[in-house]
Structures are given as structure tokens and as C-alpha cells.
Amino acid sequence: MTLSEEDYIKAIYHLGKGENTAVSTNAIAEQMATKPSSVTDMIKKLSEKGVANYRKYKGVSLTEYGQKIALTLVRKHRLWEVFLVNELDFSWDEVHEVAEQLEHIKSEKLVDRLDKLLGYPQVDPHGDPIPSKEGEFKKAVKKLLNDIPIGTSGICVGVKDSSAPFLKFLDKNNIALGDTISIVDKEEFDGSFMIRIKDHDLHISHQIANNLYLKITE
Amino acid sequence: MTLSEEDYIKAIYHLGKGENTAVSTNAIAEQMATKPSSVTDMIKKLSEKGVANYRKYKGVSLTEYGQKIALTLVRKHRLWEVFLVNELDFSWDEVHEVAEQLEHIKSEKLVDRLDKLLGYPQVDPHGDPIPSKEGEFKKAVKKLLNDIPIGTSGICVGVKDSSAPFLKFLDKNNIALGDTISIVDKEEFDGSFMIRIKDHDLHISHQIANNLYLKITE
DNA sequence: ACAAATATTTAGATTTGCCTAAAAATTATT
DNA sequence: AATAATTTTTAGGCAAATCTAAATATTTGT
CATH class of the missing domain: 2.30.30.90 (Ferrous iron transport protein A (FeoA))
Known part of the structure; x- marks a missing residue:
């Protein structure tokens, strides 16, 4: 997945509130500060890749595969947030932007080891739950x-x-x-x-x- | 700087052995596994941006500004390598690929805090020196x-x-x-x-x- | 020094991700 | 239910970064 594709996947996931809800083109465009036409382009691509279910004019939702990707992104994002706050003394309100970059780093080993270093935390600094490696997590x-x-x-x-x-x-x-x-x-x-x-x-x-x-x- | 621009800057820096030596188009192409024509395009752009000195058919070198960028990239790369080895128990020969990604993360605070967490290390796991924030470092x-x-x-x-x-x-x-x-x-x-x-x-x-x-x- | 070999640049295409403007579909209103 | 408003898509373009093929410079070898 490219950086941009990953960002779209996360946006669809979050707008769908973690449920497998269909999300509108406009909503995604707004969330991502881009234009609806760009969103149409991308969700077509994600659909072809088997990441999203797309029906013209009906919005998109993530496939099971897409949800898995979204959950690993969320997991990485939140683990990095814990790292930034607990290990590097960032304050809870300045971690988002950096975690937004770090979540795209590709290395399963890195995430596993980070998880271990942090003591397998259950929640991030904002109280949001961290999905397990298998993608399971409680709702907050x-x-x-x-x-x-x-x-x-x-x-x-x-x-x-x-x-x-x-x-x-x-x-x-x-x-x-x-x-x-x-x-x-x-x-x-x-x-x-x-x-x-x-x-x-x-x-x-x-x-x-x-x-x-x-x-x-x- | 874009990701790609940063990669070119690093390549020019390393091929010039840290000195301000002019580097050939072909050498860069080989190092970056790309084509010479692509290199020509990019070094023109870097030149326009004030990062590199480029004279047709004569190769490129980094400007002082370009060198500064290269040094912060090297600093970030090596600090992350220390992090991976010392904090996450990576072995010294498996850190390069991941550090290659991490070095592009943009956050001065992150690098400073990481430096502090690691105890201001002088060298990376391969024995190569880590430039200071000001870009100074001893040669190895x-x-x-x-x-x-x-x-x-x-x-x-x-x-x-x-x-x-x-x-x-x-x-x-x-x-x-x-x-x-x-x-x-x-x-x-x-x-x-x-x-x-x-x-x-x-x-x-x-x-x-x-x-x-x-x-x-x- | 001149031809051959090599290196570099130019020209023109391609892909990705984005844009604007216009067309088409859907939804809301009366 | 017909029209208005909104949403979504399509069509056509643009910039970045890459490529191939051809043209041009430079370097090397004799």
C-alpha cells in the first residue's frame, strides 16, 4: 500500500466508526482535505485492489482485508503515541502529527518490538484502545x-x-x-x-x- | 524536501564521501537503482532549489545548505539505528532498511528527544559517527x-x-x-x-x- | 588527434495522485 | 411527482518522478 492509499483506508475506517459502514465520497473528501473527484479516483483503485467495496453513488466500505489493514494502521499509530508520551516525554496533545507519519513505517518486527518495549499497553495516551496484533480490541x-x-x-x-x-x-x-x-x-x-x-x-x-x-x- | 529529494541528497553526500566532491550522474543512478536520465532531471531540480551545484556534464556537488540537509538525514538515520539495536534488540545487520524509512520522519523534537533517550550516543551500531545537531562529527x-x-x-x-x-x-x-x-x-x-x-x-x-x-x- | 567507447542530456511517454469544470445521479422540497 | 439542491462521477489536465530511445558531450585508446 502506498502512503496515500493507507491514508484513505484509515479515513474510511474512522468515518465508518470502526463498523463496516458505507461512507460517502464527500465525507472522505472533507476528512482528507481533498476534492470529491480525487476520492472517487482513489476508492475505485482501492476497490480494484480488493481493499474496499464500492458501488457508484452508494459510498464505500472496507472489505475484510481492508479492515485488517486499517487495524494494523490504528495499532501502529497508537503504539507510537504511547512511545512518544511514555519514552520521549511528549505531551498527550502533540503526538498525533508525528504518529501520523510513524504509522506508515513498514516493519512488522519494529511494531512487535515496540509493543514489547512499551509493556504491551492496552490504550493510547487519549484512552483509545490499541488493537492486538490479531486485530482484536475493546471499544472505548x-x-x-x-x-x-x-x-x-x-x-x-x-x-x-x-x-x-x-x-x-x-x-x-x-x-x-x-x-x-x-x-x-x-x-x-x-x-x-x-x-x-x-x-x-x-x-x-x-x-x-x-x-x-x-x-x-x- | 520530498522523500525522493532527500534520497538523492543522501546519495550525493555518500558518494562524495562526505567531502564536497562532485559526483557523476551515472554513479548516482547506480547507487539509487534508477536511470541516468532520471538523475539528470532530479539534480536539475535540486540545483534550482539551492541544494546542489550542477554543471552540465560535470556532475553535482552539494551546496552548504544541501550538506546541512544531508547531515541531519545521516544524524537521524544513525540515531534510529542506535534505537533499534539498543532499545528494540535488533541485530546490527538488520537495522539499515528500517532506519532508511525512519530517517524521513519530520520532527525536530522527535530527534532531539530520541538523542536524549539514547544518552547522546557518539556512534551508531556500525561504528559510524553520529553528527551533532549542529552537523559536527568526527570521521571514522x-x-x-x-x-x-x-x-x-x-x-x-x-x-x-x-x-x-x-x-x-x-x-x-x-x-x-x-x-x-x-x-x-x-x-x-x-x-x-x-x-x-x-x-x-x-x-x-x-x-x-x-x-x-x-x-x-x- | 581522431575514432570508438562511454557518459550525459534531451525528448517524449507513463503512472500516481491530485485538480477544475461539466455532466449525471440522488435526495430534498414544495 | 416535478423541480431544486446536493452529491457523485466523468472528462480532461497538471505536476512529480520515473522510463525508453535518440541525440549530444566527453573521455579513452591507439
């Missing part, structure tokens, strides 16, 4: 901390309330996007939570918990 | 162990005698290509050497020393 969902059962852990990926006071609270308590948070206990009485973050426990109110989004794998 | 030479002064260390890169008995000797004494060897002492009387390899000392005869090539940086 984004939930308010409030709605997550005791014992679960996830990665902090966003806030509902983005007012200054709330952000100041997070800062003061050293909670940042990308942090791994585990739900230690929940207080029935006031709906407050005991959470574990960066090796220490922290008590947060129901209100706080209701404004923090975590990404968890089910 | 390949010498018989015999001709290397006490106190120096280098990397074993080849043998003069490749007969079975000699190779068997190396195997028995656990000396392999890619190993770092330091010259601890030399015996005036019989020309034998005490060398240090993989954390233990080893006594080798003049004859052995005269058949082992090390790469050292001066």
Missing part, C-alpha cells in the same frame, strides 16, 4: 466520571463545564487531561467520589465528578 | 586492531582472514561483528594484545589482532 466510551462504576479506571479526556473556576480547581488539584484516574469509592450519601490519580487519593464532590469526562474501555 | 576509519593505539576503543566491523578456523576462533571467544572492543594493553615482546570486550578482558595474539578490523573515530 467517553463517560462522565459520575456514571462510572467503582473499580474502573480511565483516562481524563475532557470537561463538561469549562468555566474558569472549574479549570482552576483542576489545576489546583493537579488533574490534567491525559491523566489516568481510577474510581476507588463512591459515597452513597452525597454522591462524592474517592479517586486515585498519579499515585495519590483524592476526594471529589458529586458536582466535580459530573463535569469530568473519562474514556474507559468496556 | 577502519583499521586493523594491530594498528590501533592503547586506550582507543572501536567497533568490530570485519575480518581480513575469513577462513573457517579464524571464524571458529572468534565464535569460541564470543567476538562478533558489532561488538565494542577497547585496546587495554599491548605486549612489546610478541605483539599480543589485551583487549576488553563485553565487560571482560581477553588476551589475543598478534596474528589475531592482524585480522580484525575495528572502526574507530579519531
